[in-house]
Amino acid sequence: MTSTHPIQQLDTERLRQHVADQLVRARERTALLTDAVDEHDLVRQHSRLMSPLVWDLAHVGSQEELWLVRDVGGREPVRQDIDELYDAFRHARADRPALPLLGPAEARGYVRQVRDKALDVLAASALSGHRLVDHGFAFGMIAQHEQQHDETMLATHQLRSGPPVLHAPDPPAASAGPLPAEVLIPGGVFTMGTSTEPWALDNERPAHQVHVPAFFLDTTPVTNGRYLEFIDAGGYAEPRWWSQEGWAHRQRADLSAPRFWRRDGSGWLRTRFGVVEPVPPDEPVVHVCYHEAEAYARWAGRRLPTEAEWEKAARHDPATGRSRRYPWGDTDPGPDRANLGQRHLRPAPVGAYPRGASPLGVHQLIGDVWEWTSTDFHGYPGFSVFPYPEYSQVFFGGEYKVLRGGSFGTDQVACRGTFRNWDFPIRRQIFAGFRTARDARPEELA
Numbered sequence: 001m002t003s004t005h006p007i008q009q010l011d012t013e014r015l016r017q018h019v020a021d022q023l024v025r026a027r028e029r030t031a032l033l034t035d036a037v038d039e040h041d042l043v044r045q046h047s048r049l050m051s052p053l054v055w056d057l058a059h060v061g062s063q064e065e066l067w068l069v070r071d072v073g074g075r076e077p078v079r080q081d082i083d084e085l086y087d088a089f090r091h092a093r094a095d096r097p098a099l100p101l102l103g104p105a106e107a108r109g110y111v112r113q114v115r116d117k118a119l120d121v122l123a124a125s126a127l128s129g130h131r132l133v134d135h136g137f138a139f140g141m142i143a144q145h146e147q148q149h150d151e152t153m154l155a156t157h158q159l160r161s162g163p164p165v166l167h168a169p170d171p172p173a174a175s176a177g178p179l180p181a182e183v184l185i186p187g188g189v190f191t192m193g194t195s196t197e198p199w200a201l202d203n204e205r206p207a208h209q210v211h212v213p214a215f216f217l218d219t220t221p222v223t224n225g226r227y228l229e230f231i232d233a234g235g236y237a238e239p240r241w242w243s244q245e246g247w248a249h250r251q252r253a254d255l256s257a258p259r260f261w262r263r264d265g266s267g268w269l270r271t272r273f274g275v276v277e278p279v280p281p282d283e284p285v286v287h288v289c290y291h292e293a294e295a296y297a298r299w300a301g302r303r304l305p306t307e308a309e310w311e312k313a314a315r316h317d318p319a320t321g322r323s324r325r326y327p328w329g330d331t332d333p334g335p336d337r338a339n340l341g342q343r344h345l346r347p348a349p350v351g352a353y354p355r356g357a358s359p360l361g362v363h364q365l366i367g368d369v370w371e372w373t374s375t376d377f378h379g380y381p382g383f384s385v386f387p388y389p390e391y392s393q394v395f396f397g398g399e400y401k402v403l404r405g406g407s408f409g410t411d412q413v414a415c416r417g418t419f420r421n422w423d424f425p426i427r428r429q430i431f432a433g434f435r436t437a438r439d440a441r442p443e444e445l446a
Contacts, residue, residue, distance in 0.1 A: 006332070007135050007198045015127055019136040019143075020119065022413050026146035027115065029342065029411070030060060033153045034104075036165040042104045046160040048094040049429050055086070056153050058102045060146045061111035062086035064118050072138050073121030078114055089390060118142075132387060140199035140413070141387075147411035154342060154409040155429050157273055158260070164274035171339055171348030171408075174282060176363065179219045179351055183362050184440060185309065187214035190316040191323040192308055193380050194418045203392040204418040206382045207323075210308045214445055217305060217313050218435035220350035220363045221371060222296065225281030227288070228268070230296045231257055241299045246291030249426055259287040259428040273345050282349040284369045284433045290401045290425030293372045293434035302436035307375035307402045307420075309437060313358060314365040314405070315417040326417050327358035327365050333412045338367035341411045347433070348408070367410070369433030370403040370421055377402050377422040395422060407431035 010018060034042060034057050042054045051059075062082065069075045084090055085099055102110060118139075125133055132138045157166055188211065194200045195207040236256050239247045249255070257263075260271045261279060268279040288296075297303050305313070315323040324330055326337075333340055337356035339348045347368040357363045365371075377400040385393050400422040406415035409431050423430060 006330075008196075012127055015136055016122060016125075019122060019127075019139040022143040023115070023118070023122075023139065023146075026060075026143050026150065026411070026413070027111075029150045030057065030111075030146060030153075033150060033157065033166075034108075036157075037160070039104045041160060041162075043097075043101075045094075045097045046156050047429065050152070050156045050159060051093045051096045052101070053153055053156055054104055054107050055096045055099075055101055056149045056156075057104075058082070058107040058110060059086040059088065060149050061107070061114045063145055064111075064142050065114045067138050067142055068118040068121050069114060072125065072133055073117065075117055075121065078117065079110060082110075089394075135198035137199060138387075141201070144199065144201070144414040147414045150342075150411065151407070151409040151414075151431075155431065159429060160274075162274060166273050166345060168343065168345045171344040171346060172352045174349040174351035176351035176354040176357075179363065180361070181219060182216040182438075183219050183313075183360050184444070185212070185215055185217055185313050185316075185360060185362075186318060187212060187440075187445075190312045190321075192311050192315075192418075197325070197416065197418060199413075200416070200418055201391060202384065202386045203377075203379060203420050205384070205386075206380060208381050210312075212306075212308050212312045214440040215305070215309055215437050216440055216444075217309065217362060217437045219361065221284035221347075221369055221433045221435045222293075223281060223350055224279050224283055224285050227258070227285040227296060228279070228281070230299050233299065235295060235299050238299075241295040242291065243294060245425075246294055249289075249291050250295075253426070255289075255292065258285055258292070261287075280349070284347040284350065284364070286347055286369050286407075286431055286433050287428050288433060289428045290372045292428075293432075294374075297434075297436040300436055302438045304372055304374040304434060305437040307373040307404065310365075310371065310373050310404045311417065313360070313362050317359050319359065324417060326356075327362065328356050333366060333415070338364075338406075338412075339408045340367040340406060340415060342409050344408055346408060347431075365405050366415060366417070367406050368408055369405075369431055370407050370410075371405045372425075372432060372434045373402045373404060375402045376400065377420070399424065401425050403430075403432055 045052050065078050127136050189209050191207050192210045193207045270279050314327050376398045378396050403421040
């Protein structure tokens with residue numbers, strides 16, 4: 001049994017307004033991220049891992065034009081001549097600065113022109129009648145796409161040098177009181193994925209039954225303080241904690257701490273969006289790759305959870321057997337339940353969102369940091385491409401690991417209990433952390 005989405009309760013006009021609101025929110029965030037820097041910072045490449053910010057700006061317009069203006073709306077192209085420039089599969093990020101990209105003023109004018117036409121298409125759409133527009137799917141897909149690129153641009157801001165240009169209030173302090181180190185997740189079958197969430201993407205579908213044996217899961221993500229114990233114990237110098245692939249990468253990349261950390265006498269500092277500050281011990285560790293997370297887990301005598309374990313902890317309601325949309329229930333995330341949407345520019349201290357806990361008492365599964373799982377990215381049983389293979393299917397295989405839960409930089413429209421992210425296990429510029437798990441022993445289940 002699974003839950004339904006509030007979108008399915010809306011009449012056409014209220015749905016149309018909801019869609020417009022999501023598109024506007026995404027564009028406001030895009031403007032914030034691109035208006036915060038001067039033209040030099042917009043066009044230059046801050047890291048070979050990332051595109052110039054001006055590429056991302058025009059790319060979100062290009063995708064909106066392709067799907068909403070041309071496909072859904074059947075309108076004439078706005079700038080068909082730039083399709084190839086902003087096709088993410090034609091040009092690697094490292095090569096994009098050499099392309100004849102639209103300049104900042106031209107890119108801003110282009111995305112405004114596309115948005116005006118997209119809103120005209122929205123006003124004329126029945127938002128039903130075929131799968132691409134049912135419940136506003138294509139519009140929701142584009143809102144999610146823009147918010148995903150906004151998170152990518154936020155990561156680019158973290159990589160840029162110079163004084164701070166982004167500002168946000170601090171997250172709330174911990175208010176949950178002392179928390180147990182781990183929570184028992186009972187074994188049994190649960191419904192993984194979704195067949196009912198209207199804006200779910202193809203890799204989240206279909207809903208299917210999965211049996212997960214009983215296991216213990218960290219109550220919160222691993223904190224900086226706990227991760228420092230691993231560093232102080234010589235974890236980066238001990239091959240026994242690392243996989244063969246992970247140890248080779250640790251040596252090749254000369255890893256010795258999370259990215260953006262540096263020693264300061266007997267302590268540690270980090271750089272966060274241009275601010276240099278002491279590493280806060282009670283926040284979830286962030287900017288660690290899969291190999292670091294895996295090594296920490298082994299050092300701690302534990303392991304990383306599988307994707308199915310993570311989703312069961314996040315969605316399964318043991319009282320009803322139903323899979324919820326979120327750990328706390330079916331209502332959308334609010335500021336009292338999860339750290340999302342760039343509301344704050346850092347993870348919140350563990351225990352900051354007691355109202356966001358799951359029925360079993362697992363905290364901060366949504367927001368703060370993406371959480372590495374041990375699972376390779378594949379389609380679910382019965383997977384079907386929709387609406388194009390380049391969103392998910394081309395990434396299936398053993399090269400990518402699944403991340404779950406979203407980060408402080410993930411918008412709620414692109415974050416839910418079924419949402420799946422994936423990346424190379426060496427990636428550290430993303431806002432990724434982790435929590436650990438262990439198998440339950442028979443005597444612990446008696």
